[in-house]
Amino acid sequence: MNIVVAIKHIPSIADDLPVKGNNVDFDSVDFVLNEWDEHSIEQAVLIKEAVGGTVTVVGVDLIGELDNALHLALAKGADKVVKITADDPAADSHQQAKWLAEAIKGMGADMVFAGVQASNDIDGQIGPMIAAYLDMPYIGGTSAIEVSGNTATVSKEFPGGVGMKYSVTLPFVAGVQSAPKPPRYAPVSKVRQMAQTATIEKVAPTGEASAGLAFKKMAPPVATGHAEMIEGSPKEVAAKIVELLKSKGLA
Amino acid sequence: MSNDVFVITEHLDGKFSDVSFEMVGKAKELAKALGGQAVAVVVGGGVEANVFASDSTIQVDDAALSQFNPEAYGKVIEALVKEKAPRVVLFGWTVTGMDVAAWLSARLGVPCAAYAKDVRVEGGGVVVSCQAYGGKLTAEVAPEGETAIVACLAGSFPAEAGQGATAAEKIASPVDLSGLKMKFIEMVKPAGGDVDITAQTKLVSVGRGIGGKENIELAEELAAKLGAAVSASRPVVDAGWLPRTRQVGKSGLKVKPKLYLMLGISGAPEHLEGMKSAELIIAINTDKKAPIFNVAHYGATADLFEVAEAMLELL
Known part of the structure; x- marks a missing residue:
């Protein structure tokens, strides 16, 4: 089974996101692996462990700092890693999906996984776009994928805990919401070992696509309201919350 | 056109x-x-x-x-x-x-x-x-x-x-629907047995800030003292720290309790979809710019563990 996982390196939302012009100030933010990509990598490795095969992880290197994420993928069980050397931190989902699709074309993938979404998918997610560019069907929001022969059984999540099961003939593209098991932990020593020994294949970006969106403005949301902030030490905060709850008959 | x-x-x-x-x-x-x-x-x-x-x-x-x-x-x-x-x-x-x-x-x-x-x-x-x-x-x-x-x-x-x-x-369908590579098999409804968070009047809801499965117990203790149940945002459920039945938000459940006490939830749009109608929303988060503070009624920029432990002593 030949599984390709397309990943996205995105500005971290754990920190402040400074704005420059009409977009994020990419020079002032840390880039991290999209959180859903951890699940798509895990899902791919679980299938490899169940039925054999290889897992190739491929991503667009937007700022020259993707190696860490790729070494982590190797430490978690990927067999091969590829980076598309784009050096364009503002590349939108359409452009990244096009580059990824062109790179994946020659890989003979039975399945392509991507994270179901990313926080910077202003023009949509890369998964369904890769599917469109590769002319493969797409299914997103997956919570489990099992493969037998030429067919996958895919569980897709719906709100309220409802799930739908589908059978899908390979090849196809999936947007992984969660792997059936939490993503495995890779010890730092193993990641470091990969950094010293592994080879990252480099590919030049090929193909062009654009979101077709003119950015007019980017700013923190205009708050229609704001919480009344409770100040003080944690003990004082706790006391005020308990008092509030008691006054409302909630404690 | x-x-x-x-x-x-x-x-x-x-x-x-x-x-x-x-x-x-x-x-x-x-x-x-x-x-x-x-x-x-x-x-x-x-x-x-x-x-x-x-x-x-x-x-x-x-x-x-x-x-x-x-x-x-x-x-x-x-x-x-x-x-x-x-x-x-x-x-x-x-x-x-x-x-x-x-x-x-x-x-x-x-x-x-x-x-x-x-x-x-x-x-x-x-x-x-x-x-x-x-x-x-x-x-x-x-x-x-x-x-x-x-x-x-x-x-x-x-x-x-x-x-x-x-x-x-x-x-009629404008395209031929024979020969599809994707086929629907069945709908799987959630298994009962767990707490129904949509029926609770009070929820203590935990997010990524709770840090790990071992810390869920603290939220459970606080919930027990308040007569509440524990719910969660998606990352907590995806990490396997709480079951899917406890998830609030777009891919989870919509809740409207009298009290929604949030510990370490930043307030991504997907989560807000599931809880913004709660009657009283109190959010505790270390990030003072967390979007949840634009939605919550009361908020505190504080360490959730210290606040939760101090609340336990007072309840």
């Missing part, structure tokens, strides 16, 4: 989701400004479709479309959009809309604006406010070209404006 606004409605088990009505209401407003019609598109037979206040409703009635199938739905919607060339196509930024909107954008080479919180017409053009980066930044974008796909966050517009009784025009 027309100036019509299409709404790709969503239904599950014969019932339309709220976001469908919300979008139809918004489509009427947009269509009026653009000089076109608001058209509700219902993909799937076996569902009563005369429920929208749209100018017209098209129902693609085919047994192969009775349950959501991203491949089949995508092909049908692609054919309709190609044929009718609407000015705007509204999807929900939902489990089903997300499977088709960006795919269609790449297939047709037309723009897609996702995480849409608002859509409006300015100077004859369409402008979309997208709530990106976990709700920390809003991008104002103008889609270029003759057709724009917009994927809307649920709960962004009032649903009432979209409710009506327009008679649906039933049509």
